[in-house]
Amino acid sequence: MTRLQTTDGLTDEQQAILDVVRRFVDERIIPVATHLEHADEYPTEIVEGLKELGIFGLMIPEEYGGLGQSLLTYALVVEEITRGWMSVSGIINTHFIVAYMILQHGTPEQKAHYLPRMATGEVRGAFSMSEPGLGSDVAAIATTGTRLDDGGYSITGQKMWLTNGGSANLVAVLVKTDEGAPSVYGNLTAFLLDKEPGFGQKIGRAHV
Secondary structure (H helix, E strand, O other): OOHHHHOOOOOHHHHHHHHHHHHHHHHHHHHHHHHHHHHOOOOHHHHHHHHHHOHHHOOOOHHHOOOOOOHHHHHHHHHHHHHHOHHHHHHHHHHHHHHHHHHHHOOHHHHHHHHHHHHHOOOOEEEEOOEOOOEOOHHHOOOEEEEOOOOOEEEEOOOOOOOOOOOOOEEEEEEEOOOOOOOOHHHEEEEEEEEOOOOOOOEEEEEO
């Protein structure tokens, strides 16, 4: 018996969501996970199914077209998806990181622009932190963002190991901006970069 089945105090709505996800995992993920993993194939049909279920907008507020669910509901849903295939949970989790970042720290314009389309899965997020020479050592980030005379930024550096990097059309990139903060972490800025899905594509406008 999994933890999902022994979690006490769930509402009828939470239980209904978990029942739907559990059935999806049993019918749409488990039967194909081993084949796709061994073939190194992206689970396009699974992702499309999760979009239809509204999972990409699970914690995005209803005012932005999401389901407005709690972190507990999200954790239980991800646990269930992981039961079927760990790699699929990574797709959802990385998208969630970017959506949550925008929800907590984005401007009203950024929220209105991105969150409704992130809730439907039309816009899917990737997070770019790691670099070739430092892995996940955030304090050592070398990619720089330099402010230009027109108020924009020029970003220079190398990033790698982006979960969702090929499938995403929105990338949150963490770079060093040296804005005069007393700590190295205060001198880091996340830029939102629009891109076409795929590899080696030109990146569009950045939104700080």
